[in-house]
């Protein structure tokens with residue numbers, strides 16, 4: 213029996229073959245991204261930050277922050293998430309989680325080939341959760357640079373299961389991405405940073421033009437008093453804090469990043485990133501100071517620790 217084209221159809225979503233995509237970026241994109249996640253905003257001569265936006269001390273290439281890799285996945289998704297069988301209200305989409313594995317230092321400019329697949333689809337009743345996996349290869353060398361698993365929380369799109377058992381599909385073992393437990397003790401370090409009222413307007417220039425982050429009317433329909441910050445911008449602030457405080461400015465110490473967006477952030481709010489070190493894992497949570505609410509939590513795995521730590 214063929215299903216109605218306007219229905220949410222998990223089988224059609226599961227069988228969809230995503231086309232390969234390309235993503236090209238230059239040093240200008242890398243610098244614009246770094247500014248979008250607050251690099252050098254408080255101190256334009258900070259030695260740990262300047263190298264991400266400028267050829268500091270005559271370096272040949274500017275360096276790339278690890279969360280820049282998340283942009284490759286957004287560039288690889290079909291416009292408006294128009295997957296056959298996926299019925300949802302785009303105004304109610306929220307970014308739920310981001311998971312990134314980095315296999316090589318990110319070059320300061322590149323042309324990438326992305327392979328894209330469905331990593332998960334879950335019926336949570338009030339929402340559908342969609343996970344997309346993107347593997348990004350350097351087109352010239354063929355080297356695999358990174359993998360992103362991007363999770364969308366589609367409010368109002370749940371309830372599509374055809375049996376009494378809620379539909380849940382995953383292409384990866386759940387235990388491969390451990391859930392994060394925030395330690396009871398005091399954090400090893402806390403980093404405070406201010407987002408600017410214009411933060412989302414600057415960040416969107418890195419490629420996510422969803423009006424949720426810029427249009428007051430759209431934001432109200434989505435349930436917010438005003439436009440909210442991109443989840444990946446908050447993640448960028450948090451991981452930049454970890455690179456500064458724990459990696460002593462070395463972005464290439466980062467091996468993998470996991471983050472769950474727990475609550476929205478309004479541009480202009482102050483972020484407090486709390487970090488605990490457990491071996492080579494940094495567990496972190498980020499709070500909005502003004503509202504005393506946790507907005508993001510996760511972990512960052514490192515290749516090693518900086519000798520000066």
Ligand SMILES: CCCCCCC/C=C/C(=O)SCCNC(=O)CCNC(=O)[C@H](O)C(C)(C)COP(=O)(O)OP(=O)(O)OC[C@H]1O[C@@H](n2cnc3c(N)ncnc32)[C@H](O)[C@@H]1OP(=O)(O)O
Pocket residue numbers: 289305306307308309336341342343344362363364365422440441442443444472473474475476477
């Ligand atoms: C394919 C990807 C496309 C991505 C496009 C990206 C576009 C960018 C958009 C943005 O940047 S939006 C801004 C950033 N995101 C946010 O601000 C979201 C902040 N989080 C929230 O507002 C809430 O956490 C929530 C997502 C609304 C969920 O809260 P709610 O109270 O409704 O959920 P629960 O009842 O606690 O849980 C229900 C169910 O869902 C699971 N779950 C909860 N939160 C998340 C999450 N963030 N990511 C993934 N899954 C989540 C939770 O575990 C429950 O499942 P069970 O445990 O019951 O199985």
